[in-house]
Amino acid sequence: MELELLNYTKITIIIIIIIIQLISIYNVNCLSTDGLSLLSLKSAVDKSAAETAAFSDWNDDDGDPCGWTGVSCGGSGNPRVVGISLAGKNLRGYIPSELGSLTYLRRLNLHGNRFYGAIPEQLFNATSLHSIYLYNNNLTGPLPSSICSLPRIQNVDVSDNQLSGEIPRSLKECRSLQRLVLARNKFSGGIPAGAWSEMSELVQLDLSSNMLSGKIPVDFGQLQSLSGTLNLSFNRLTGEIPKSLGDLPMTVSFDLRSNNLSGEIPQTGSFANQGPTAFLGNPHLCGFPLQKDCSHSNGNNTSPTSRTRGTSPEHKGLSPGVILLISAADALVVAFVGLVLIYLYWRRKDHSNGCSCTGTTKLGGNGKRNSPFCACLRGFSSNDIESESDKGSSVEGSGGRGEVGEGEGELVAIDKGFSFELDELLRASAYVLGKSGLGIVYKVVLGNGVPVAVRRLGEGGDQQRYKEFAAEIQAIGKVKHPNVVKLRAYYWAPDEKLLISDFISNGNLANALRGRTGQPSTSLTWTTRLKIAKGTARGLAYLHECSPRKFVHGDVKPSNILLDNDFQPYISDFGLNRLISITGDNPSSSGGFMGGALPYVKPVNQEKSNNYRAPEARIPGTRPNQKWDVYSFGVVLLELLTGKSLEHSSSTTSTSTEIHDLVRWVKKGFEDENPLSEMVDPMLLQEVHAKKEVLAVFHLALGCTEGDPEIRPRMKTVSENLDKIGT
Secondary structure (H helix, E strand, O other): OHHHHHHHHHHHHHHHHHHHHHHHHHHHHOOOHHHHHHHHHHHHEOOOHHHHHHOOOOOOOOOOHHHOOOEEEEOOOOOEEEEEEOOOOOOEEEOOHHHHHOOOOOEEEOOOOEEEEOOOHHHHHOOOOOEEEOOOOEEEEOOOHHHHHOOOOOEEEOOOOEEEEEOOHHHHHOOOOOEEEOOOOEEEEEOOOOOHHHOOOOOEEEOOOOEEEEOOOHHHHHOOOOOOEEEOOOOEEEEOOOHHHHHOOOOOEEEOOOOEEEEEOOOOHHHHHOOHHHHOOOOEEEOOOOOOOHHHHHHOOOOHHHHHOOOOOOOOOOOHHHHHHHHHHHHHHHHHHHHHHHHHHHHHHHHOOOOOOOOOOOOOOOOEEEOOOOHHHHOOOHHHHHHHHHHOOOOOOOOOOOOOOOOEEEEEEOOOOOOOOHHHHHHOOEEEEEEEOOEEEEEEEOOOOOEEEEEEOOOOOOHHHHHHHHHHHHHHHOOOOOOEOOEEEEEEEOOEEEEEEEOOOOOEHHHHHHOOOOOOOOOOOHHHHHHHHHHHHHHHHHHHHOOOOOOOOOOOOHHHEEEOOOOOEEEOOOOHHHHHHHHOOOOOOOOOOOOOOOOOOOOOOHHHHHOOOOHHHHOOOOOOOHHHHHHHHHHHHHHHHHOOOOOOOOOOOOOHHHHHOHHHHHHHHHHOOOOHHHOOOHHHHHOHHHHHHHHHHHHHHHHHOOOOOOOOOOHHHHHHHHHHOOO
């Protein structure tokens, strides 16, 4: 009995061990629910060489999908699928609805493939999705209205597909949306109004190349986070352009080409930054910057009364014979006008030696051509610039003189990795950023989508001056520092000189501190101001100590400190006065636009500009030196600390005496032991932790603005001391 019991026990133990092993094997090979959902995508794709390569390690006997190609997971303990990235794999198939069961999926990236069919509604059951990139496929059907049921959705790009139907009105629920790109589809109907005022985070909006009709929504003007280009081009939009678009940020460009818009182009706010290219292809639009007078356009709008005047009640229509005669006469008039226009075109083309803003003639092997730069960027004559400047206008330069002058020009790339042809400039849209004594600056978007800043210099110069100019440019081109605007190329011809540099997108420090209206900024925290001060100091120290020529800037001030979207500072316009003197122009105070994104402003008053200059620099005939820049930088520091602006001040302000000599006012405040709260920008008082840092920067600024240049520190020392603050 005992023996049988022992054998029974042994058998039982063996069976239990076998069961445990089987359960273990099952658990190891049992695919998770996330893995099963992913395999539905593999099954939905056609079997091909591309599919085999993309899904080579997607196996159903692998219990952990987190190691599969294109799959990313997150979380500890039990990781879940958070990302799928299979872009540009040439996959052909459909998007399975099972992907919606990936409740932790945050990013879906399938762009650049050949997926077809509709976007499944069930996809939006994946409530963690914040980015959907399905562009450049063959998707059809509507954009699901449930897309805004995703509480965290930020980025949607479904461009370059065959999607159709109306843009869903439920977009107003997408309050966290940052980028919406629906371009190059077949969307129709009107753009839903009333949705855009809720989308306060929207940075990018592209609805171009669809079949959208109706009016532009008025509440587009409430997209205050928008940047780049508001692109509504190549649709069927009608009606007038809402004036509310002028409320958009000044850095926003419009692209309203090829619609059926009508009426006068508004002249307020951000409209002042737009060139004529933004409005082309709308035959019923008029006003600046188009060369079309609205008075003539209005004359064509006849009332119903005028159309029927002289017609007796008995005659409700014209006879067929009269209609034929009128049609024939119209045809003859159109043909005659067409012949006249063709004649004028060829005559002007011959007169300008074949220079055409839409020309396709490439540069020769040596980079030269005759009459190389016509009116596209040349814009206006000097008289035109003077008359247009009061309008705060932006132009592409389709008017003015057609010829640049005799002789050949040369486009020279400073940065060999940044190459483009002159024809790209001729074809590109150009927006006026600023006009000052240091020339006109345009924003130009090249064919590859990269924006650059193009500054036009003087019109004089012989071969000897060209050698000086080229030598100076080469020295400037060797300056490479993260806080200095980079010069990319230059163009020289006897009657045209251009500097092509990086475009910095967020304006300059003067506007960031005070805005266009002179109102105090609410966005520059102490941390941001300190970041700007440190970056500017590093850039100046580099120019002084490490650049090939040991440059002296000579005109350091807030409008020459450009800012990008992260408030990283870039010093601009160094070496510019020397270049302009070589070209033969008379330099004046800079507007601070080399590479910057700003609307037109009047040149800075010379008296205010002098407030940034060291006392010894105001004596005529003195030679610039690096201690001048140290003093000017000290004044900039005081502006960052006090919030007062020399460039935006006016003699009528109540603090005009304080602003007129900021250095003396601050020094007197410290001598009289005034409370720090009376001198510092009120915005900074909200950051209590910053008090010691603010005081330290005050002392640095006062050291920089010492009257005796020998006492002032070197820029390198200033930069090192600034870097110690706040770390």
